[in-house]
Amino acid sequence: KAGVTQTPRYLIKTRGQQVTLSCSPISGHRSVSWYQQTPGQGLQFLFEYFSETQRNKGNFPGRFSGRQFSNSRSEMNVSTLELGDSALYLCASSRGTSGGSADTQYFGPGTRLTVL
């Protein structure tokens, strides 16, 4: 079974630009979550999408947005890039069931975004 894939793996942008990152979940998984990883702040939750609807949202400004398509693939967009947005952006997929047993999240390799 193929794992979570993220494209592109590396990205260099300049301040003020916008960027779109893509995530394809494991087949059969309906939940996609996004995380930002930086040396200073560690791993922080951005948002989660389930069945094309945002189900959870972290504490990030509105410049960070996302969406999910009917095939469960997800994209996240960052507008008006700032230097502090340089980070590894990780996508994780899971079946999306809530309650009962733990719904395990499986992570992709990440997209390394550098903002100059």
Next chain:
Amino acid sequence: AQSVTQLGSHVSVSEGALVLLRCNYSSSVPPYLFWYVQYPNQGLQLLLKYTSAATLVKGINGFEAEFKKSETSFHLTKPSAHMSDAAEYFCAVRRAAGNKLTFGGGTRVLVKP
């Protein structure tokens, strides 16, 4: 709000020695607990998870963790370190509802020959 504390941002062990990584969580009810490992330039790989079925959880690569409710801890251990264990390890907690993982700060493990 939930929080996760990993004691020690860096741990150095000799090959063949015990690996012990500490994780404490704050939660009013036992949450779901996870340990992930991250190798350089890679994403996170699940090592093991606690789902209330058993307090001692065995994971991949010889790792195990014990859930202790009285101590709100979920420490990760491996009896004998291998060079390939050099990586960064993250403890994470998730509530019963919702799919948001809250991570600890991570512990980077260095294995000395």
